[in-house]
Amino acid sequence: MVTSRDIAQRAGVSQATVSRVLQGNSRVAPDTRERVLAAMRATDYRPHAAARAMKTRRSQTIGVVIADITNPFYPELLEAVSHALDQSGQRMILWNSAGPGEYSALQAIREGSVDGLLFTTVTEGAAPLTEALVHEEPVVLLHRGLEEAQCDQVVSDNVAGGSIVADYLVRAGHEHIGYLQGPELPSTAVHRERGFRRRLHQLGMDLRPELVGRAGFQHDTARTLIRSMLHEPVPPTAVFCANDLAAFGAIDGARSLGVHVPEDLWVVGYDDIAMAAWDSFNLTSVRQPIADLAHTAVQLLLERITDPDLPVRHELFTNSLTVRGSTAHTPLDPPAEQRDSHADD
Amino acid sequence: MVTSRDIAQRAGVSQATVSRVLQGNSRVAPDTRERVLAAMRATDYRPHAAARAMKTRRSQTIGVVIADITNPFYPELLEAVSHALDQSGQRMILWNSAGPGEYSALQAIREGSVDGLLFTTVTEGAAPLTEALVHEEPVVLLHRGLEEAQCDQVVSDNVAGGSIVADYLVRAGHEHIGYLQGPELPSTAVHRERGFRRRLHQLGMDLRPELVGRAGFQHDTARTLIRSMLHEPVPPTAVFCANDLAAFGAIDGARSLGVHVPEDLWVVGYDDIAMAAWDSFNLTSVRQPIADLAHTAVQLLLERITDPDLPVRHELFTNSLTVRGSTAHTPLDPPAEQRDSHADD
Structure with missing residues (x-):
């Protein structure tokens, strides 16, 4: 049976190094690691996990x-x-x-x-x-x-992520902005909201209470909330959702009322998961790496x-903003006429 | 320290029964199980997992x-x-x-x-x-x-599931039916296709090769395939997709070409996952329990x-069929006029 001593000799390293490679210790130099792995492959070395766990307690x-x-x-x-x-x-x-x-x-x-x-x-x-x-x-x-x-x-920097969206929406001329909050406790939800509200405030645009709702990262709750916001006397022309799942709910809620995205309502999500790029959503979203x-x-x-x-x-x-069809413009250079038309709402 | 013997005495069962409850053995009678669990709760009994694994080898x-x-x-x-x-x-x-x-x-x-x-x-x-x-x-x-x-x-019975969809589409009068296959090997894909093709054949309606494509359970592949089918001289009026993810791809592909679902194209999926009920898809789908x-x-x-x-x-x-807005009728009683209008296509 091949032992870790054989591997160490073959790879020209110490037994401690072989054991570090087995433990997935990232501080083994890549070429050393490769040499040890090659020796294991060549000898078909299979450390018995129980014995290994005994020795390394891993x-x-x-x-x-x-x-x-x-x-x-x-x-x-x-x-x-x-x-x-x-x-x-x-x-x-x-x-x-x-x-x-x-x-x-x-x-x-x-x-x-x-x-x-x-x-x-x-x-x-x-x-x-x-x-x-x-x-x-x-x-x-x-x-x-x-x-x-x-x-x-x-x-990832969720405060900055929220702030980017505030900048984006205000620069595009939106004056009636909705917000679908995440749950109360998670740092992601708290930070996104903090960044979004703080930057809006700096830009002189505080959120109206009737355009804020706790969607809690849920599709169905987001759908219900946006439908109720769209029935307000002055409905939102843009909504920021604390995650993509809530943004899909917002798009679905708008769709269920015949409200067009982005013509009547811009929707922005957070996470930029794979589904955000689907035609049904085509969602502008803050991308996490x-x-x-x-x-x-x-x-x-x-x-x-x-x-x-x-x-x-x-x-x-x-984080960074991925702009797609659920909003109408690139973040840095919104056409002036669009800003004006929204200002007339 | 509380032992399993204490628990057995307290619950009035054998030590073997206590150990069966710990192992999650489902053949312990529910009320016996409850009695044992109650004794554990009352004594704050915490079997040490290592010792337990040693004894039970679990x-x-x-x-x-x-x-x-x-x-x-x-x-x-x-x-x-x-x-x-x-x-x-x-x-x-x-x-x-x-x-x-x-x-x-x-x-x-x-x-x-x-x-x-x-x-x-x-x-x-x-x-x-x-x-x-x-x-x-x-x-x-x-x-x-x-x-x-x-x-x-x-x-679940995927052969019968495929068969249900064949019945449903043919009864509704569709003569140009597309099929987005799953991958080649999984039994789910093989059986759904077998049931679908066999029942279509019994109803005198074999699939045309240009209306069959291997979407492999993937959204993006399904989207590409349906777009190409919709460009055929005689495009499909209905498409069955081997899973819901492919069906979402088909809906997205249709949407990208301005083809309306269900007016121009019926889409049926398989699995009936939660997203199938979203407004953006409103997908008719075969439900697995x-x-x-x-x-x-x-x-x-x-x-x-x-x-x-x-x-x-x-x-x-x-399995059973959940009918939603991506198709136009209930499975058992399609209106005769709709069947006729499709027959005129």
Whole structure:
């Protein structure tokens, strides 16, 4: 039987390096890693996982907790995480629920069935996270962050994302702007709203209460809310939705009333998931760099598992606006006449 | 520390029964199960998972392999599986890839990190499945089956589903019918096509080759194919799509050409996922009983893990047609005048 000592000799490295490669430690130099992997392939080396776990105390498995797998943003994020884990030779355990899922995931760390956790749906005051941090368990927050939490976090700049949309809509001349909020707690929802409202305020355009509703990232709730806003005496000419799923609901709600997008109503979403590009939606949306977020989160988690004493890192990625047919203009140069016609509304 | 012996005494059952409840064995009578669980709650009993795994050789974890988590059918199926597993106190490990995922999942059984597997995307000639069966590992095929495979299978009747759609479209008077096929191998795709073609043939209406294309369950491919079919000298007046995602692509393709659904083109999908009901699609679709499929598959797998000698079971569920606005009539009573107007096309 081929042993890790054979692999080390063949690749001309130490046994510790072979074991680091097996652990998916990203601080092995790429060419060293390649040499070790080539030696494994050449000898058909198959470390027995149980023996390996015994030696390294690693399960080579990462837990991921999400809140709602039927929101199509999460399958896209999971696919990206899964791809990044594959590249590091790690498996994924998925818990599809906040709350109980997080507790069950924490238990899995203690039982040694996962080495660390990616929380993608943590919210403020989340007890499981606090518990994980008290026990210094390897946890990385991905997508949703918590400013005060002393743990690695990989998020995109949702405040700036909200701000971009405020700029875009006001520059295009909209004076009656609606907002479909996300849920109350997630940082993504809180930050998008903060950036959007703050920039609107700077531009002298506060949201009217009757044009704000809590869609909670849900298609059906968004659909109901936009239908009610479109029946207001002064309906919105543009609506910003806290995620794409809500934006699809807004488009569906408009469609159900014969209100045309973008002629009568501009719709802007957030996430720019694959479906946003479909003809039925053709949605202008703030794009999150999902692959970069996932890759970095996996990287940080594997480093954290290997070295619990690393300083805490907060990685912030930039978002950008993808303009499509659910709005009528490019963000930086709206035609003056369109601005005027909206000003006459 | 509370032991399983304490629980057994308190609940008035044997220790073996306590252990069966912990294993999620479904053959414990519901009221017995409740009594045991109540005793556990009352004493705050927490079996140490490692010790439990040692005794029972069970990880309380089920592996699920799927091929494409970004096809929205799978998140709905996973949510249902996840719900059924929760109810049995089991965790879920997810592998998001066919082929390598299946091998990695098999390895996980051998390492004892999962007790059994649900394969949702197995295809004919799949080597990992053959390997699992040779080694008598607990595997249940869910959603996609394999007629010749000697293992538990839980699927819906896709042949009958295809047949229902043929009946529906021909009765409504369509003479130019298109078909967007799924991929070549999955049983779901093969059976839907078999049932559709066979019933059309019985009704004297074979598919014209230029109105058949392999969309492979993909939105974008379906969109391209329907656009090309709609440019045929005699375009289709109705198209059946092997899944909902392809049907959304067909609707998007029609929309991109200004072809109206259902006035100019009827579109029928398969699966009836949540998005099918959205205004943008309003899709007539064959409904699979996802919750029943998932619940039964979890049940059979837990039974199989407990008792490897059970006879092999094949469970077949019935599908039904959900009629919405992407077609114009109810299946059983199409108005005669509409049938005539189509016959004049």
